[in-house]
Amino acid sequence: MLGISQLPEAGGTEFRADHPADTSGNVFIITIDGLRWQELFDGAEGSIINDEKFTSDTAMANMMYWADDATARRKKLMPFMWNVVAKKGQLYGNREFDNNVNVANIYAVSYPGYNEMFTGTTDITIANNNKVYNPNTNVFEFLESKEPYKGRIGIFTSWDVLSFALNEKRSGIEMNCGYENIGHADSTCMAAFNKVQDDMDVKPGTRQDMLTYIAAKEYLQKKKPKILYLGLGETDEYAHAKDYATYLQKANEADHIIAELWHWAQSTPGYKNNTTFVITTDHGRGQHNKWTSHGPFIKGSSQAWLVLLGKHIEPRGEVKTPGQLYQKQIAQTIAGLFGEQFGKQRSILPTLALR
Numbered sequence: 482m483l484g485i486s487q488l489p490e491a492g493g494t495e496f497r498a499d500h501p502a503d504t505s506g507n508v509f510i511i512t513i514d515g516l517r518w519q520e521l522f523d524g525a526e527g528s529i530i531n532d533e534k535f536t537s538d539t540a541m542a543n544m545m546y547w548a549d550d551a552t553a554r555r556k557k558l559m560p561f562m563w564n565v566v567a568k569k570g571q572l573y574g575n576r577e578f579d580n581n582v583n584v585a586n587i588y589a590v591s592y593p594g595y596n597e598m599f600t601g602t603t604d605i606t607i608a609n610n611n612k613v614y615n616p617n618t619n620v621f622e623f624l625e626s627k628e629p630y631k632g633r634i635g636i637f638t639s640w641d642v643l644s645f646a647l648n649e650k651r652s653g654i655e656m657n658c659g660y661e662n663i664g665h666a667d668s669t670c671m672a673a674f675n676k677v678q679d680d681m682d683v684k685p686g687t688r689q690d691m692l693t694y695i696a697a698k699e700y701l702q703k704k705k706p707k708i709l710y711l712g713l714g715e716t717d718e719y720a721h722a723k724d725y726a727t728y729l730q731k732a733n734e735a736d737h738i739i740a741e742l743w744h745w746a747q748s749t750p751g752y753k754n755n756t757t758f759v760i761t762t763d764h765g766r767g768q769h770n771k772w773t774s775h776g777p778f779i780k781g782s783s784q785a786w787l788v789l790l791g792k793h794i795e796p797r798g799e800v801k802t803p804g805q806l807y808q809k810q811i812a813q814t815i816a817g818l819f820g821e822q823f824g825k826q827r828s829i830l831p832t833l834a835l836r
């Protein structure tokens with residue numbers, strides 16, 4: 482497992498901003514929990530989609546997601562990624578080209594991943610998904626403390642533990658994680674949203690992604706934040722449940738959600754041509770028949786991917802040159818999009834030609 486970054490770290494005092502401050506933009510971060518790079522870049526995997534242990538109706542799943550050609554197959558699974566982002570954005574992590582994205586933490590489970598992603602550090606003491614408030618400061622709190630972003634950040638996640646990983650209590654940021662009701666349900670939509678959640682008999686730790694998205698969308702339209710974090714979670718749930726067809730369906734649904742968000746941004750004044758999308762995952766998973774799980778002892782679990790689209794992002798498409806990025810660079814990449822400096826890692830963007 483790749484654990485340690487070989488990248489030089491930017492020194493504290495001699496730091497120079499990644500590029501000139503641009504506080505006028507917006508950044509939307511979307512995570513798809515535990516979605517493998519294998520499905521993003523190759524679509525459905527033949528050995529899994531045809532294995533009745535993982536796919537109850539293999540014929541139906543094949544009709545939905547299979548094509549012999551990998552480029553047609555991935556387009557079937559995630560059409561927005563391959564019809565739009567592949568032309569206008571950048572996709573990192575296809576290991577067939579030695580283009581690697583890894584988590585640097587040694588655990589390759591969710592909380593350590595989100596900690597790494599948003600605090601820009603690996604923390605050896607964060608080893609599991611326990612509901613403990615994170616002592617490390619994250620990039621959202623950092624931005625919240627600055628005038629251009631204060632009160633202009635919204636966080637909506639399917640997984641309830643993210644309110645601990647991002648320390649909702651300390652941060653003072655608008656956060657809604659897991660089956661948490663909307664505090665100020667001042668619209669019929671949000672009143673209905675709360676009613677739907679209240680009426681559920683069983684509320685697992687991970688909320689349905691569609692509900693998370695509805696809440697985030699309503700917030701976007703009403704509050705017009707500069708920074709939105711949408712954390713989707715059902716891909717990981719169905720993978721752990723060994724249900725490949727539903728895992729694929731949730732990946733497809735995530736792609737649709739991203740497409741809709743992009744359409745919204747590109748048709749809304751203030752966001753149009755002024756918003757960057759940062760899309761990634763918190764960890765990889767095992768390979769072949771070990772795809773259901775992940776962790777320090779399961780090969781492939783540190784393998785991640787990263788997708789960028791929108792403002793400041795050159796249209797490079799699928800990046801097919803050898804390279805190595807780490808999840809811990811994402812926090813500074815988010816800060817760097819505003820010309821801010823957070824933590825010691827390098828942004829992913831200085832290596833790219835900015836428009």
Ligand SMILES: [Zn+2]
Binds near residue numbers: 514
């Ligand atoms: Zn996860």
